[in-house]
Amino acid sequence: MYKNLKNKVATPVIRRLPVYYRKLSDCVEQGRDRISSQELSELCGFSASQIRQDLNHFGGFGQQGYGYNTALLRDEIAQILGIHNRYKAVVVGAGRLGTAIFEYEGIRKSGFDIVALFDNDPKKIGMKVEHVTIEPADELLHYIDHHQVDVAIITVPKTAAEEIIRRLDAHGIRGIWNFAPVDVNVTHSIVENTRINDSILKLSYYLQHGR
Amino acid sequence: MYKNLKNKVATPVIRRLPVYYRKLSDCVEQGRDRISSQELSELCGFSASQIRQDLNHFGGFGQQGYGYNTALLRDEIAQILGIHNRYKAVVVGAGRLGTAIFEYEGIRKSGFDIVALFDNDPKKIGMKVEHVTIEPADELLHYIDHHQVDVAIITVPKTAAEEIIRRLDAHGIRGIWNFAPVDVNVTHSIVENTRINDSILKLSYYLQHGR
DNA sequence: TAGATTGTTAATCGATTAACAATC
DNA sequence: TAGATTGTTAATCGATTAACAATC
Helix, strand or coil: CCCCCCCCCCHHHHHHHHHHHHHHHHHHHCCCCEECHHHHHHHHCCCHHHHHHHHHCCCCCCECCCEEEHHHHHHHHHHHHCCCCCEEEEEECCCHHHHHHHHCHHHHHCCEEEEEEEECCCCCCCCEECCEEEEEHHHHHHHHHHCCCCEEEECCCHHHHHHHHHHHHHCCCCEEEECCCCCCCCCCCEEEECCHHHHHHHHHHHHHHCC | CCCCCCCCCCHHHHHHHHHHHHHHHHHHHCCCCEECHHHHHHHHCCCHHHHHHHHHCCCCCCECCCEEEHHHHHHHHHHHHCCCCCEEEEEECCCHHHHHHHHCHHHHHCCEEEEEEEECCCCCCCCEECCEEEEEHHHHHHHHHHCCCCEEEECCCHHHHHHHHHHHHHCCCCEEEECCCCCCCCCCCEEEECCHHHHHHHHHHHHHHCC
16 A cells, blocks of 8 residues: 655646556556566656656555566556545536546546536437436536535536536535636635647647647 | 747746636636736736746747736737647547537637548448538548648547557658547657546546645 | 665756846 | 836756665
């Protein structure tokens, strides 16, 4: 088990954890059961030194002269990332993106079970996506007050997002995964913003200026 | 017009440019025509000093004693990001995510016109998404050899993504926006990876450990 | 044991912040 | 002009890299 985090871990480290997890999962899948920091460096594109530094924030998972056991290290990182926790999530906005997220099995594999979908379009309400019925957006708050919901996934347009996020925060939601291009000052919720549009602007920048 | 970039600009700076662009667009939309680095700092969450540093990589867009003209600064950043360039793009993988991207107007507003959609599912081939017909994935390379295509957007599963990316690179595509969880060593293409799954793992981490 | 590779400390590098002269 | 705020240099902070003793 990884050691307790007395000191806050720097965000660059946390951003690299999912990469380690992904690459180690690939290794395990391919039947590779051992890896050195140098070999992992070649897979991830981070330096071997950095990898050893990163991992030692959480504990000594390797063995001198041997390296790391891939399955063991993957599982440790899974624990650190909290992949084995289960969270109940709702999707707010049942458009293309919302339903794409809903159907994406990676979400469930990462510990999130989507239990409800909300939309304000009368044409969509009552429709089923897989086994889940789309419910009216104005029942969202009532729903989270009466069911255990840990996380809301926001895929509504920018204009609606801010108020929804503020209200979810006020109603005590633990986590918000926000795809809308708004920043909301929440009081206690943990917000993770995913800005798809920022990504394409980065691509645009590099197309113009080169890497 | 912004000054030429002799020295490469650090990636943290480039990551912040889309944020500046977004916040300044909001200001312009709200009729606000002037902003100081301090005020912009409050909107973006970066320090005023950092904002002034960032902008001065590209030129002096402000005025002492006044601040910045929002519309002017927004337009300069748009130029730097290359938003006014037009690129022709194809989407490879016409699933939920691929069609969500296809329909997302932000893509077009950022300079990318999606001209074709490809999929390998016989049930999808021939179907229309808006005005564009889904074409068979095995005609992708032929298509890019015979039409002007600047960018490919990859929303196929992991198993198919690596080979498609390698081939697109070999066929001379300029840019690849990749949503699949694979890293491919390309020879000359510019690849921007968007890892939706890494985002939710970060949320998972913070749910467990707090911010 | 000898060889390999980690865990960890110290050195370096780069990014952020502070400060202030320039100037609108 | 006086006040405000930039542009820019210098100082600080933090993250990455290098080095090597510990040890499997």
